Amino acid sequence: MASSTPAQISRPDGWSLLRRNRTALLSLYTLGFLALAALVGPMLMPEELKSTSDAQFLPPQSAGHVLGTDLNGQDLFYRLLSGARVSLGIGVAGAFLSLVIGTLYGMVSGYAGGKVDAFMMRATEVLQSVPRILFIMILIAALDDRVKDALDAARLWAQEAKWPAMEGFFRDAIPYSRILVMILSLGIVEWLTMARIVRGQVLVLREMTFVTASRAMGQSPWGVLKKHLLPNLSTIILTYLTLTIPAVILDESFLSFLGLGIEDPAASWGSLLKDGAQVINPLDSKWWLLLFPALGMSVSLLALNFLGDGLRDAFDPKSGD
């Protein structure tokens, strides 16, 4: 997409490059629309559509169910929207957690330099050789009970404190605790790329004169990191955040598809696909249960990757891949 002619001396500003990238813009609008539909859509639907019923496996366009119903007689369109909410939510929250860890780690490593940097980078190399999915699965197993216990303790505490609204909130949250577990496990594992990229940038920025000047004026290391480095890192962080979100969503759906991730009553694209795959057979294919979740997932992953690529072309032209 970088259509710079050789005659061009200074690169145009990244945002204007992005605005000229039609695929990236289209992806941005698609994502915005999807996110809005996932957030607002379920609220607008009538309650009787959302609940389970006897109307199992209705094909699309029947009895008010636009996309048909699933095994429990729930409206598939509603399940899809709430699945999009969970998948996108886990993607954003997990990527954000990994961004916080990775940025802090990369900034400290790059700015400290010397032996500290060498040790911290060596540690990421060790972690890189760890089978990622395997450790996400172990973390899920380790965190699952703990998060449930913590929520239950919070519920009891609210009961003690005579705060019924809070108690109800925690009681309702317990069946959905897996969502929190997935965010934590994925976020804890996915930060390595971000740390490496941020460190590389900090190594360059550190030698710039404005940083030296700020240091000479007595600014503390944390002050320099916060005031001068972080603002200069923001676009690159945004770029890799956009590329981490689809990676997290992909891992989440992968685990949910295997039955290790999101569980009923919550849904995600991966768990919907798993449900669809379980009831399929050559004689009576319930194709809508597979096709629509697959479409929703493919469109959003494609859009996220297109947008991320566009951002990278605009703000990090050297890195390529």
Add this chain to the structure above:
Amino acid sequence: MLLFLLRRAFSSIVVMFCVVSLAFVLIRSIKGGPFEREKTPAHIVAAMEAKYQLNGSLWQQYLAYLGRLAHFDLGPSTKYRDWQVSEILAQKLPNSIAIGSVAFLLASTLGVLIGSFAAMHKDQAADRVAMLAALMAISLPTFITGPALIAIFSLWLGWLPVGGWGTAQQMILPAICLSGPYIAYIARLMRNSLLDVLKSDFLRTARAKGLSETAAVVRHAAKIAILPVITYLGPLAAHLLTGSMIIESVFNISGAGSVFVNSIQNRDVFLLGGAVIVLCAMLVLFNLIVDLLYTVLDKRIKLHG
């Protein structure tokens, strides 16, 4: 060179030690041990734990396990009680290696070819179509592409079997499905790298002395441009050869990928440890091969410890 190999051997042992320790400690600190799930009385659980040296403090268990590993003994499986971990791995790994090596060959050759082709036709229609297809292949998970391929080629066209294992025909769909995203990733990597190299001075010289563009790329540029791809191929080989859980479950193949999932679900400590060791060993081995290949491809690179 010898010093390099010695240092590398030492650092790989350290890495494997760290990873195995991490896996062991994490899985043992999870609530619910390997014997507690079957509603067995407490004294039987205790006896079983003693038999498998999983009693006492975490530290003692860990030392006992390390002691066994030092004797090259991966231990028994706590779930499949009559089996040694090494026996289970020896049974499951060959299937994964067979399918993984086909996928690896597909990914590396097709990826490099498509990437070079795209770079040589930069910004033309062929390049754009190839890169669009590549991004789609990266974005789509294998549990969507796998069933889609089955639906098209097995159920609709009836060309290939739906699943199973044993014949060459049964390997085609899983290998394509497994290698798809990696073909795409390597193609993107190769394209970007070749585009960089095509700008360099020694290629201008090659063109100036009258070589055609294709000859210049094949004889001079490809050798340098392929280096980032080679770096990526090391971990990829280890990853592909140790099995993919999704491919195995979609195409109904009994491979090593499911060993990982089941060992965590069953809290099968020793099986998980063994699987992690095999994965790390593959990773170390292929990264070593990558480093040696580097010196062959680019004479400027010297290995020192």
